[in-house]
Amino acid sequence: HSTNEYSIIEGKNLTSYDFNNIGSSILISEDFADRYFPDGEAIGDIIDISGYPMKVKGIYKNPDDEIVLNTNQAILPLNLYQNVYKSSTIDNIEVEAYDTETIEKAGTAATEVLNRNLGEEYTGQFEVLDLEELQKGITGLTTTMTFLIGGIASISLLVAGIGVMNIMLVTVTERTNEIGIRKALGATRRVIMFQFLVESSMLTLIGGVLGIILAYSMITILSMVFNWAILISPWLIVIAVMFLVLFGILCGILPANKAAKLVPVEALRRE
Template structure:
């Protein structure tokens, strides 16, 4: 009996093919949108987490000023060499302390030139950023102390200016300074914020101060905690040391900020996960819209087939059989739409992740939930038209024109 009812439901769907396709479309879009949004969100979360993890979860970033409403970081005085030396000597839990000053400048080699970021720092910078060289060497102590015009370039600068030529030992011009290239950094690619990490020139900080900046300001200090060390303790030690050096009275707010990359990583991952859930919830609304569409179409179908229903009831069909037929029609439309929606959602997500350069991470749970929700929509929204059809009076139905 069930298979006979199923056969009748399929025949009814095929008789109104165009209407059935339009009905299914709402479910397809709903399921596809949910799966695509969540999959893209998962990939983005994984990409951001991986990019931040490259900086090291034991890394602390120390900046002048406080960030937030009503806090003017530009008014805070920058750090200096003595602050860096004090950190190196007094922070027992620190593995490396790297000062940083930066400036945008035009770099020129031969007939090629480009505007890039020039960073002044020390060899500890490569330790804190976990950044190795693909060619050449790091700075010598004499070059650091004397402020010699040497530099290490990123992969983007190397490819754009030198092409296939080996850059180590060559001289390029950074702003108005002739600078010898002593090394090339390994490629890191784009950051999670879309900036090219390899479009950089790194030189000794004294060289940048004397030749390009014209001051001795240090805009940031990176502190890497020892392996297995507690970053929270190192952070407290930095805050105590800087408050003392910058003569901040008890009860006064710090005029600097210390950020733990581990906390930033957790906060960023939580934010992206929340946004992914929000996008999935917004997309799920279209599933409800699709369900309402199914209900409307099935109500129209009941009205059009009133005489047919009356004949079936008059010749002995049970109400439960009529109810089952219309319910199967609604569920079949929803399930078919769910299958197409899964295929559409995964296809769109694959194309989007390839375009954005993020991992393609399929959540099996979301796929199953979206498909099950589509089937449930068919049951819930198909029940009311089906019950209306089953409760028709056979005599009144036969009189219907």
């Protein structure tokens, strides 16, 4: 296991002597040291791994910006590992390129060498896993989930819009006499239309604010239960509120237009 990507925070790193000879020196992770050596006296101590006494030579820490693909808690020289576990196999090999432009070439060259050493009957036995391919997979999954959630949200929004429109149409029908009286007293078509547009936008705004409060409460509870870190952008909430007002206006155009077109005499005749 290469130790180039690890930072030694206490003690010493493994040397070429440790890797070329069957010794007993190992490195342990910072998490391992904190868990089993709370007093901080891990360096030089002897621990038992699979019945073999091993001396802690150093404590390492993963880089803060590293994506950890495994949960290794100790680093052993290859010879020591094979002697302890009576195995000569190697599960994986990490290859480090000089720069980002040569990553793909380095991976291809490494697999060609490994597969060629196995023989023609084992062609394709080894594969390369790089972070770029992993990122593409995660990005594809995220995009799919975004479209799925967006589709569900769009359907919910359409149903909500139809509901708001129906409520406003019923309101216009029930308040026909009121509309007739207001128009008879001099209310213009623009005033009547503005009144119902404000009512429809307030209806969607109140419902949206309640939904935001409920969503924030549920997210906070889940973050406390599962110890998740949450990040909510205030700008997204502002944009959502503005969109709700606009959505309410759009849903209220038809009912407001219907109310504005009522003739005062006919409106006063209805009960």
